[in-house]
Amino acid sequence: MDMFDNKETTGLENLGEFGLIGHLTKNIKLKHPGSLKGVGDDAAVLDFAGKKVLLSTDMLLEGIHFDLSYTPLKHLGYKAIQVNLSDICAMNGTPTQVTVSIGVSSKFPLEAIEELYDGIYIACEKYNVDLVGGDTTSSRQGLVISVSVLGYADEQDIAYRNTAQEGDLLCVSGDLGGAYVGLQLLEREKMIYLENPKIQPDLEGKDYIIERQLKPESRKDIVELLRAIGVKPTSMIDVSDGLASEILHICNQSNKGCNLYEEKIPIDPMTYDTAREFNLDPTICALSGGEDYELLFTVKQSDYDKLKNQPDISIIGHITEASAGRNLVSRTGNVHELKAQGWNAFKGE
Known part of the structure; x- marks a missing residue:
């Protein structure tokens, strides 16, 4: 927390829980007509007027999901807001409200929490989402952030994981592997700094992959694009744990197989080159890295045109019958079983 070491800071104990909530939420203005009552009562009051309501929750823990030495x-x-909005986008829905709960230790002054909430409010403003509630509590384990997100969709528009059909095209937005390679870069510079604090981080020219890790963007724009061009995904999921893991989720839940073509996987040149610098295979970074928050989805072949x-959309393979297996077809034409080696929340890998 050195960013506040030399400044006049305010201890959280000076405000108390309700004072802190009041301080952090005093400038909230609700944007959605469906947000009837936000912060300030026992519960938020929302009106979705005949739409299907979507709800998702995610938790981020210091030392597990983020490292404050470089975040x-x-x-x-x-990021805490974006990773939650992404889950609503993955249902082909529109996110509209969030609640944010934090557990925070006494090592954080008020000014640090204000920084955190500045980022929360910027994300809410950019993605037109209302912050309508939450909780604050003390924590002895470092910083804990829990976000719940609400959204909506018409019933016929919702995209599930278990509805891919044989012959469907496998598609992904954006490019993959950047967040993982960005993390390797940040971890390397942290180790160098710990060995010699006089050496400044060398991140020049790596802005894109650093942002992919520290400042991901949920792909609400892809949901809107698909709607505009008249494409309803037959299944969809967001790429949080790596491409391979997400494809296998769709195949397992839809009881289907797939052919994924290595040469079709979108990888940004900076991701590719930096992975090589680390002696990493760029394809494995895309398959198993995670935290890209792109959308993986299937569509009918008739939507190809x-x-x-x-x-911003790549067609990377197709869905097959279950008995054909889940296959990765290499650049040289060799066929390998597709395996997930991504994030395991209980092994910390």
């Missing part, structure tokens, strides 16, 4: 608190607040010229 600015403003970025962390922003609507998608083929979309620069």
